[in-house]
Amino acid sequence: MNVTALFVALGAAICLWFFLVRRLRTKPWIEKGLIDLEDGAVGLPAERVGLWVFLAVVTSLFSLFTIMYAERSTFPDWRPLPDPQVLWINTIFLVLGSVTFQRARSAANHDNLAGVKTNLTAGGVFTIVFLVGQVLAWRQMSASGYFLATNPANTFFYLITGLHGLHLLGGLWVWAKTTTRVWRGLDSFNVNQIASVRLSVQLCSVYWHFLLLIWLGLFYLLSST
Numbered sequence: 001m002n003v004t005a006l007f008v009a010l011g012a013a014i015c016l017w018f019f020l021v022r023r024l025r026t027k028p029w030i031e032k033g034l035i036d037l038e039d040g041a042v043g044l045p046a047e048r049v050g051l052w053v054f055l056a057v058v059t060s061l062f063s064l065f066t067i068m069y070a071e072r073s074t075f076p077d078w079r080p081l082p083d084p085q086v087l088w089i090n091t092i093f094l095v096l097g098s099v100t101f102q103r104a105r106s107a108a109n110h111d112n113l114a115g116v117k118t119n120l121t122a123g124g125v126f127t128i129v130f131l132v133g134q135v136l137a138w139r140q141m142s143a144s145g146y147f148l149a150t151n152p153a154n155t156f157f158y159l160i161t162g163l164h165g166l167h168l169l170g171g172l173w174v175w176a177k178t179t180t181r182v183w184r185g186l187d188s189f190n191v192n193q194i195a196s197v198r199l200s201v202q203l204c205s206v207y208w209h210f211l212l213l214i215w216l217g218l219f220y221l222l223s224s225t
Contacts, residue, residue, distance in 0.1 A: 006215055062163075065159070065163070066217070072155070078151070078152055078153055081141065091219055099205055100120075103115065105201050108197070109198070120175070144153060168211055174203075174207075
């Protein structure tokens, strides 16, 4: 697996990500409310179905990168990278972000607007700090001479952490939209709008828990080889 092939894989992953985002914003996913099912089956919000489909694709993507990483690490030219200490700190912030998103979800379920505002905002801030820390880790690695194309292990490190960061950035876009709606106030919203915001908070929490699990797996992989 050379550097060119890895860049091609990353480019394909980015294209797939944007394609799925676009698809989720058009029919049938854009339709609000419940999906009509026959035989009296209980419907699910289209947004929830779309998210789970997207998470399934992302899981497959990271699984492929994990397999490639494990196989490539067995080659004799593989030189493991040192474990940047800042990654441990970054992981703590991502855990805090996941926890606060769960607290925001709980607050939304209990119609606690103040709790939603506080925890939803904190979750985004913790995530931004995590991303800034990841950039700092990149700078530390480069300053130590571990450049992108120096060694296959270096290439995988930048690609895997970068791909994970891109998914968090996509989540922050949705988070920003939801947080803006919450801070504008829900008292004047109708019942459907309140339910829509509650659903957005729930989906954000699911997405952050998922990316936390992905990161913990990647962090273990990067630290153990």
